Amino acid sequence: MTAGKRRHLIIVEVGANSLNDVGTPVFTWSETVRLRAEIVQEDTAEFIRTGGAVDETAVVFRTIWAGEITTAHRVRHAGRIFNIKAVVPSYRQSGVELRCTALNGGSGDAGS
Numbered sequence: 204m205t206a207g208k209r210r211h212l213i214i215v216e217v218g219a220n221s222l223n224d225v226g227t228p229v230f231t232w233s234e235t236v237r238l239r240a241e242i243v244q245e246d247t248a249e250f251i252r253t254g255g256a257v258d259e260t261a262v263v264f265r266t267i268w269a270g271e272i273t274t275a276h277r278v279r280h281a282g283r284i285f286n287i288k289a290v291v292p293s294y295r296q297s298g299v300e301l302r303c304t305a306l307n308g309g310s311g312d313a314g315s
Contacts, residue, residue, distance in 0.1 A: 213240045244262065268297055286304055
């Protein structure tokens with residue numbers, strides 16, 4: 204994996220429960236790491252769901268190994284939120300592929 208191919212900025216976020224000012228539990232996302240990534244594959248498909256037809260975008264981001272990233276994390280890229288479906292080590296453990304999905308036409312806060 205060459206550095207020149209990693210031209211996209213992605214932000215990996217982790218979710219956690221916390222308490223707001225009045226003591227009510229709220230679920231929030233916080234940034235864990237910013238990485239440069241290559242988009243290996245991007246594909247959009249239409250599915251019929253309960254609310255009607257929904258477009259779903261699948262993206263594979265390839266980046267350097269940045270510690271523990273799991274499917275409990277999510278990726279923010281170009282103003283969109285992607286749920287991580289699989290984390291696949293590659294390139295002799297020096298890199299990782301994040302296989303992600305996002306719903307199109309949603310509120311932009313999928314996976315929260």
